[in-house]
Amino acid sequence: MGGIRTAGDLVARMQITRGMRLPQAKKHVADRLGVSVMDLSDPVVMLDARKEHGLGAALESGEITGIDEPIGLEAKFHIAELLGVPINSVERFRRLTAPRG
């Protein structure tokens, strides 16, 4: 679908985590983003949507994703919140950075 250039990683996440079939997974992601299903594979629409929601994107020497925008694990916190699914690495980060003692 285009991975992080579009919404491919988000749709894949719904298939992986929830076992959703493609139409259901696309609809879930589109509804959460407030875009149409057709928009999900459009890099022009999706770059704006990803930036608005802090979902990370391609890097390209800072031209696409600036230093103040989330990538990697930072972005996955927003993705988990947006899609309403637990993300293992996010849960792990929370657990390991929680105050101890």
Next chain:
Amino acid sequence: MDTGIPTRMGDGSLTRLTPAEIEADIREGVAAAVKRAKVEPLGEDAIRHLMDIFGSRSRFSAVDIGDEVVLSYDGCGSQDLGTRINDLQYYEQYLCADSVEMYHHDYSYKPVKTVIDFEQTVMRQAQFLITAPCGYGAMPDLGRYTVPDGPIANWSQLLPLGKIPEARAAQEEAVEMAVEDIAFVAEGMAEAGIDFIDLDTAGAAGDADFLAALKAVERIRARFPDLGIQIGMASEFVLGMHGELEYDGVRLAGLWPREQMKLAARAGVTIFGPAINVNTGKSVAWNVARTLTIAKPCCDEATIPIHLNGGMGVGGVPMHILPPGDATSRASRAAVDILHLDGL
């Protein structure tokens, strides 16, 4: 001058066929699938669509805008450039993979078990950097448990000697060892942050190999309710190396993709990948027609996402280390259009 339409054979070599020859190959591929897998033939609409796809002289073929599917990958990267994390980054940043998969170059759960600490460390670092779903994959690879590589008697040596009970007992013993190893690695990698675990090339050593995969999935699912679990098959039907093994009351030997998918879903898999073999002596059109006919009942009745295996020697893609894009794109488009796949 040869005015036929340029197309490919199953070994990747270029050939030229007339439209009538392409149609004949497609109909023969469908018929071969019906005879072998005892499935319904493709409808006339599907056959006409295949004729359109393979009747084109274009370099590339693609689905309509909006019909794109998720592309998952087993084992991302060549491990020849930079680090394994760089491999994942290339796939995410430049190939725009929808999910990425880290792998150990031995690609079997048994050897991975011995280096799990190192695999965990790399995965932990990868999870900081990768945004897309990032999993870990390897093969159940039951043969690894037999002598001279493992502790169990080799059923490939026992069977020709007529030692059927001994060969069966050896396979049953290997299943339990493989399940332990797969569950051990899955648990370790889940601790390191994976989004999914992939049991790839399941069934490569036959019904016992597939049983090991299903039993391991059941264990992993019980322990990790939200973890993605992917099974990719080794070939179109399960070889009966044992012959009597069952999962949940279903005999595994001889199962085709629809029944494989049902058992995988029952065990707890979230993505299932059927693998349909390629005949290198037939055209890609023949192979794609056969592939789609065999896979269609699986896709029609699926309750979980289906990612058809599409690569070197499976899913209609030529058996060549560098499958030509014209053939790969036609095979992929045809599969998405006709099977309504969830992914590839």
